[in-house]
Amino acid sequence: MDQSNLSNQKLKKIEKKLRKLQHIVLKETGVECSINKPTNILVIANAGLINGLTEETVLEHFSIYGTIETILLIPGKSCCFIRYSDELSAIKASENHNGTLNIAQNSKPIYLLYATSLPNNEDDAINEETVPGLVIFEDFITLEEEQKLLDLCDFESNSDVSHMKNRQVKHFGYEFNYNTNNVDKNQPLTEGIPEECNFWNRLDNTAFKSFIPDQLTVNHYLPGQGIPQHVDTHSAFEDPIMTLSLRNPIVMEFKNSYKHVSVLLKPRSLAVMSGECRYNWTHGITPRKCDMVHTKTGDVSFQRDTRVSYTFRKVLRKPCECMFKTNCDSFKESIEKLRSNAPELEKEHVHKVYEKIAGHFDSTRHKPWPNVVEFLESFETGSIVVDVGCGNGKYLGLNKGVFNVGCxxxxxxxxxxxxxxxxxxxxxxxxxxxxxxxVDGAISIAVIHHLANDERRFSALEEIARILKPGGRALVYVWAKEQEKDQEKSSYLKQYRNNKTPQAAGEASVSNLPIHVNRTQFEYEDLLVPWKLKRSNESNKSNEPNTFLRFYHVFHEDELKELCEDIENIEVIKYYYDQGNWCSIIRKY
Amino acid sequence: MKLLTHNMLTSKCIKGVSVGYPLKINASDVKETEIDFNPEFVSKMIPKLDWPVLYEAADSLGKVGDLPKNIIENFENDEDFLKKVHHIMLEVEIVNGNLICPETGRKFPINNGIPNMLLNEDEI
Incomplete structure (x- = not known):
């Protein structure tokens, strides 16, 4: 509907609406907009990605007025920028659609403003930020080589290529299975990586000089297509992963928990993802038809055209041993193994270690914790109190009126x-x-965190509950994952010394568990904590290792409480945090 | 190991054992120590004891002396009785020997006064 047909009253209403929206757009995007000073950039001020507006809809209604250079839909925003190559196109579009085109949410009309510039969008634009572990070699291959590679895979003829939802793919060496996100390592394809791809000696003077891939995935993206954000399965491939871009540029998004970096991949460039980038950052291509690049001289946007990528990887023949456990499937598998392997792990990383460090351990464990002493003193004369996991016995015999026995x-x-x-x-x-x-009472101080799975930790608590008389009370201390509470660091953290270098493990581990750096915050729940043994002089002569790794499961805030509450006939009468430990007093009824 | 500890121990934790109590004692080395006498402690402890098991344990070690076979009435006020109980449950200690599961015959060694009640993987 043309605006000239609208009544004065309706026009006034639109203008009022636009004035309001002007402020909103400024606030949301930082872009100054005008109601009646035309530019070549239109803003749909009341509809965007979060209202379900798509690039296709915008193209459908706006491309008839002139050449659109950029459509910018910003994640999380309710506006959309449309840049025409000329001002006149923008004016025509505005005259026809302002306040009348019903493509906003719930088929409400859209309202259009003129923008002075495109927003300087941090999230969506290429910026100076870099991705650790990402290296790009520009012009890695020549134009002739690029053409040869393109001729290898004829996606247009549609033979032997797989059609993914948003792109086409072809594999060499090994088939990548998108259901398992892995390769069948025992089923190599008859077609290996083509000879034309043997340009790896060009990396001889780089950190990647020994890279010989055995798996290749060729992806073919049309404008508007993309690939969801993902981390290549850790256990599937070695480090690094290399992607050669062909035909046309594209912007690839790299994200970790905190950051989003957009990187322009030019044709014939080789992007090498290694270390943190390979293991801990996701990468992906947003399905859209335009990309925007933020350069020193300003924003440049370009229409996407067909892009082909050759991604080279080397199949990993063993479990992944990376440092980036959060996204590591091999690590997750080893944690699963803990469930069945728990007795062995405890034997190796708890029982054997305490036997070896007993003397040194004793010399470091003198001072009883005041809250434990207070609990012990609450028992009347003639009570029986058991210490489950008594260690060097520092809590035995403190209350002279009770019969104290430790195990x-x-x-x-x-x-x-x-x-x-x-x-x-x-x-x-x-x-x-x-x-x-x-028994009338029991304590178990810093013991249950040495058990390697949830079932065993629960069983240990049930055992304590079992031996208690009705009315009996027990105090349980476990190490907390949170070593800082109410801005107060635990004494464990306070004793951190800067000059201390993390100790490498002295003993081979039966597991793939992370090794903790002492006196630092816990990054994982299940981990190995080094104990550096100080030997007495006479035993110093041996060549035995000096560092031993103790297994710990560190408890999150409510974990111990929840376990205790699940025990039959038990109530939690007090739950507290004490110097980096979660502590629970339970009573049997 | 004191006989008071023995009074609480069971081999019920072995797979297939239903009661595992009391554990038989086979002592090769017994000692007697001196512990401060606390009549209130002993009086409060007596009702918690399995008396026949304590008596039997003392008897098997030849230390029962003239300890009555049953708990006497008004023991709280009988210092002589309390002292006997004090001696039996706290001062008689098994240094070396075995504790034996009454159901399976499994031996738990006592070395240097420490009973080893640890089980092997196949017993649990």
Missing amino acids: DASLNLLDICNKKGLEIFAANCLKIPIKDNC
Whole structure:
């Protein structure tokens, strides 16, 4: 509908609306807009990506008025910028659609303003930021070589290519399975990587000089097509991954939890993704028909045209051993293995370690924690109180009126207790050899976090509950994942010394668990914590390793409480945080 | 290991064992120590004890002396009785020997006063 047919009253209404929207667009995008000073950039001020507006709809209604250079739909915004090659086209479009074209949300009319410029969009534009581990070699191949590669895969003829939702692909060497996001490593394709791709000696003077790929995926993107953000499966391929861009440029988006960097991939350039970029950043191509590049001289937008990419990878023949565990499927698998492997892991990384470090451990564990002492002192004369996992016995015999007996799985630690004249026996906290309903109290300080899966941690708590008499109370301490609470660092963190270099593991690990750097925040829940052994002089002569790795599961805020609450006949009567530990007092009823 | 500890221990944690109590004692080395006598502690402890098991344990070690076979009435006020119980449950200690599961015969060694109640993987 043409605006000239509108009544004065209607026009006034539109103008009022536009004045309001002017402010909103300025606030949302930082772009100054005008109602009646024409430019070549139109803004649909009340509809955008979040209202379901698409590039296709915009093209359908706006391309008839002239050449559109850019359509900019900004994620999370309710406006859309349309840049024509000339002002007249913009004026014609505005005259025909302002306040009358019903493509806004719920088929409401759109309102159009003139913009002085395109928004300087941080999220969507190429900027100075770099992606760690991403290296781009421009003009890696010549125009002739590019043509040869393009001739290798004829996507137009449609033979032996797979049609993905948003692109076409062809594989060499190994088929990439998009269901498993992996390759079948035992089923190589008859067609290996074509000879024409043997240009790897060009990387001889770089960090990637020994790269010989054995898998190639060729992707063919038409304008408007793309590939969702993804990390190449860690266990599928080695580091690095290389992508050669052919025919036309495209903008690739790289994202991690905090950042979004858009990178222009020019034709004939080789993008090398390694390290953090390969393992911890997603990459993808937004399906759209225009890209915008933010350069030093200003924003440049371009229409996309057919782009072909050759992505070269080397199939990984063993589990991934990267440092970037968050996105690592091999790491996740090893965590799953913990469930079945828990007894072995505890034996290797808890029991054996305590036997070796018992003496040194004892010399570092003197001071009882005040809240534990307070709990022990709350028992009346003649009570029986068991310490499950008593270690060097620092909590045994503090309350002279109670019968205190300790148990531990480490015979060397028990010898130390024995020399102190303490009453003890050897037992695993999962199988406490005490009768049901037998004791008035129990403590288990810094023990249950050494159990390698949830079921075992729960069983240990059930064992404690089992031996308690009705009315009996137990105190459980476990290490907290949160080593800082209410802006206060735990004493564990406070003792961090800057001059300390992280200790490399002294012993081969039975697992693929991350090794923690002592006195730092926990990054993982299940981890190995190094213990650096100080040997007494006489035993110093041995060539045994000095660093031992103890397994820990560090508990998040409510985890211990939730476990305790699941035990039959148990109530949690107090739950608190004490110097980097989650602590629970339970009572049997 | 004190007989008070023995009074609480069971081998029920072994797979297939239903009660596992009391554990039989086979002692090769027993010692007697001196512990401060606290009549209130002993009086409060007596009702918590499995008396026949304590008596039997003391008897098997030849340490029962003239300890009555049953708990006497008004023991709280009988210092002589309390002292006997104090001695049996706290001062008699098994240094070396075995504890034996009454159902399976599994031996738990006591070395240097420490009973080893740890189980093997196939017992749990």
